[in-house]
Amino acid sequence: xxxxxxxxxxxxxxxxxxxxxxxxxxxxxxxxxxxxxxxxxxxxxxxxxxxxxxxxxxxxxxxxxxxxxxxxxxxxxxxxxxxxxxxxxxxxxxxxxxxxxxxxxxxxxxxxxxxxxxxxxxxxxxxxxxxxxxxxxxxxxxxxxxxxxxxxxxxxxxxxxxxxxxxxxxxxxxxxxxxxxxxxxxxxxxxxxxxxxxxxxxxxxxxxxxxxxxxxxxxxxxxxxxxxxxxxxxxxxxxxxxxxxxxxxxxxxxxxxxxxxxxxxxxxxxxxxxxxxxxxxxxxxxxxxxxxxxxxxxxxxxxxxxxxxxxxxxxxxxxxxxxxxxxxxxxxxxxxxxxxxxxxxxxxxxxxxxxxxxxxxxxxxxxxxxxxxxxxxxxxxxxxxxxxxxxxxxxxxxxxxxxxxxxxxxxxxxxxxxxxxxxxxxxxxxxxxxxxxxxxxxxxxxxxxxxxxxxxxxxxxxxxxxx
Numbered sequence: 001x002x003x004x005x006x007x008x009x010x011x012x013x014x015x016x017x018x019x020x021x022x023x024x025x026x027x028x029x030x031x032x033x034x035x036x037x038x039x040x041x042x043x044x045x046x047x048x049x050x051x052x053x054x055x056x057x058x059x060x061x062x063x064x065x066x067x068x069x070x071x072x073x074x075x076x077x078x079x080x081x082x083x084x085x086x087x088x089x090x091x092x093x094x095x096x097x098x099x100x101x102x103x104x105x106x107x108x109x110x111x112x113x114x115x116x117x118x119x120x121x122x123x124x125x126x127x128x129x130x131x132x133x134x135x136x137x138x139x140x141x142x143x144x145x146x147x148x149x150x151x152x153x154x155x156x157x158x159x160x161x162x163x164x165x166x167x168x169x170x171x172x173x174x175x176x177x178x179x180x181x182x183x184x185x186x187x188x189x190x191x192x193x194x195x196x197x198x199x200x201x202x203x204x205x206x207x208x209x210x211x212x213x214x215x216x217x218x219x220x221x222x223x224x225x226x227x228x229x230x231x232x233x234x235x236x237x238x239x240x241x242x243x244x245x246x247x248x249x250x251x252x253x254x255x256x257x258x259x260x261x262x263x264x265x266x267x268x269x270x271x272x273x274x275x276x277x278x279x280x281x282x283x284x285x286x287x288x289x290x291x292x293x294x295x296x297x298x299x300x301x302x303x304x305x306x307x308x309x310x311x312x313x314x315x316x317x318x319x320x321x322x323x324x325x326x327x328x329x330x331x332x333x334x335x336x337x338x339x340x341x342x343x344x345x346x347x348x349x350x351x352x353x354x355x356x357x358x359x360x361x362x363x364x365x366x367x368x369x370x371x372x373x374x375x376x377x378x379x380x381x382x383x384x385x386x387x388x389x390x391x392x393x394x395x396x397x398x399x400x401x402x403x404x405x406x407x408x409x410x411x412x413x414x415x416x417x418x419x420x421x422x423x424x425x426x427x428x429x430x431x432x433x434x435x436x437x438x439x440x441x442x443x444x445x446x447x448x449x450x451x452x453x454x455x456x457x458x459x460x461x462x463x464x465x466x467x
Contacts, residue, residue, distance in 0.1 A: 010125045011035045013054035015045040015071065016087070017063045025058070028114050034121070042066025046074060053079050056124050058117070061088040061099070069099055076103050081131070083124045087112070147190045150183075151334045152327030156319050160187070163316045167287075168195035173266065175251075175311045176289040178318030180441040181368030184289035185249060187318060191287055192245040200244030205237050208253035208434055208444065215255050219262070221273035238271045242282045251288040251311065252297055253443065259304045266310050286311065291441050321363040321370065328359045331367065332374060336386070339375050347378070348385045357388055365439065419454040422447075431458040 012034045016022040022038055029036045037054065039045040043066055045057065057075060061068035072084050086099055086107040100107060106120050147164045150157060167174045168191045176184045185204060192202045210218050217227075221236030238246060248254070254262065265271050266286065272279040288311045297303035321328065332350065340347030350358070363369055377390040422440065429435040437447045450456075 010056065010121075010128065011037070011052070011054040012056045012058055012121060013037050013039065013045060013048055015039045015042065015057065015059035015063070015068075017041060017060060025117070028117075029121075032118060032121075042068070042071040042074075045071060046078075049075070049079060049082075054082060055128050056083045056085060056105075056121060058085045058087065058121070061086050069102075072099055072102065072104055083128065085120055085124065146193045149186065150190060151331045152324065153330060154324040154327045156324040157327055160316070160318060164190045165194060167191045167314055167316065170314060171285055172313040173286045173288065173311050174314045174316060175294075176287065176316050176318065178289075178291065179320050179366060180291050180438050181366030182318040182320060183367050184291075184318060185247065187316065188245070188247045188249075188287040188289060192247075195245075197244050197285060201241055202245050202247065203237055203241035204247045204249060206249045208250040208438070212255045215258050216261070217274055219258065220265075220271055223273055223275035227274065233273075236271065236273060238265060238284065239273075239280065239282060241284065245285050245287055248286060248288040250290060250438075252290045252292040252294055252303060254303075256302070256304070259307045263304065263307045263310060266307075292443060321366045325359050328363075328370070329355050332358050332370065335367075335371050335374050336378065339371070339378050343375070343378065345378055350386045351388065353388045354386050354391055357391055415454075418450070419456070422450055422454065423456055426451075426456065426458065 012029055014022060014025050014029065014036060015038075016025065017040050019040070022040065026036050026038055037048050037052070039048050041063060042059075045059065048054070049057075057071075059068045059071055066074075068086055068088075072086070075082055075084055083105040084103070086104050087110060088107055089110045097107075105124055108116050108120060147161050147168070150161050150164065152158075164187055174188075174191060176187050178184050188204075189202060192198060205219070207215075217234065217236070219236050219238055221234050221239055224233045265282070265284065269281055269284060270279040271282050294303050294308045294312070298305045298308050321331075332355065336347045336349070339345075358370070365372075373391060374386075377386045381387065381390045422436075425439050426433075426436045429439060433444055433447055433451075437444045440447065442450075
């Protein structure tokens with residue numbers, strides 16, 4: 001009888017003072033594919049563990065000197081990940097059951113068949129494999145979403161990583177500021193996945209994308225029959241983040257009437273869904289982000305001052321990409337590898353001219369714009385190294401290169417430049433105002449005002465217009 005190949009590296013320490021039984025168990029377990037160190041006493045078992053810890057300890061209960069119960073306690077204190085299986089005579093089954101209550105994985109009764117031992121060890125080994133797989137997945141997630149995923153050798157990025165690691169150790173709210181496309185949600189995920197809440201939910205909420213009439217229901221939840229159409233109870237986003245992290249993106253767009261209610265949740269740690277009389281305690285950690293000045297919004301009466309102070313306990317500002325261009329080459333290489341993996345295309349790097357262009361381009365859309373440009377270039381280059389022509393289709397001159405002075409017809413007023421740029425962004429976003437506002441780095445109200453001022457008109461549609 002042999003164990004599956006996935007268990008061949010499992011190390012099982014057998015502790016038995018009966019030399020004959022110890023020899024029988026050792027030979028059988030080695031035939032099954034286990035690595036089997038042995039010991040004839042509890043003290044000997046601890047010596048073996050100190051040299052090379054076992055995954056599983058199979059130990060007798062009644063032994064001279066240190067018995068199995070004492071050994072179990074020592075193993076739990078010093079090697080808590082090791083699983084302990086007890087071997088006991090019929091008369092001491094109660095002791096074995098008590099030991100399991102104290103932390104033993106399982107027990108087998110003497111006399112036993114080898115198949116019984118094999119079944120118990122196989123189950124224990126499978127659980128250990130699952131733990132290893134979960135640990136490996138956690139390392140992958142932290143690698144993609146943790147602080148280490150914040151790329152860049154510059155002093156600005158080193159300071160940002162330091163602040164994110166510090167924020168990850170706290171429970172106080174964090175406010176992340178920065179222009180659109182700088183990576184505020186990525187920073188929020190880094191705080192979550194590098195902190196003690198990483199095993200619980202990370203719940204992102206785009207406050208600008210939830211209609212004001214639905215905001216309270218979405219955030220706080222509602223009971224069945226709370227309003228017309230509420231056919232069943234709904235667990236709100238706040239409750240969904242219980243024990244984890246609630247990320248409030250574009251927090252400046254939270255409706256004023258709901259800000260007071262959310263402040264109460266932050267202060268008291270309780271949430272009451274619509275239509276419910278009872279409240280529920282929540283373990284809430286909030287990370288908020290905005291591309292607007294909340295201080296200015298407070299002065300204009302658009303944001304509650306008390307909520308601002310509550311959210312801004314620990315502030316982190318993410319600089320624009322143009323402020324640290326020395327990070328562009330390493331960031332571009334990193335993004336290219338990610339994009340190649342996602343698109344199942346080979347990534348062969350950049351030419352010197354292409355990297356030089358990327359470094360000197362102003363990147364008004366920050367990392368989001370850089371990623372979009374690289375994805376288009378990756379698809380265009382068809383598996384070859386990315387050249388300048390892949391980044392700038394149409395033969396436009398490289399930034400910083402000599403160019404002919406513009407003629408009088410090419411000169412336009414600032415208002416016309418703004419109008420043309422807004423029109424271009426709206427068209428690229430399919431006239432989705434919310435998305436266009438995010439790309440432009442302004443709020444929806446400001447965008448609507450500019451659309452009216454410049455007389456911009458979207459295409460004719462069938463059915464209701466997009467927001």
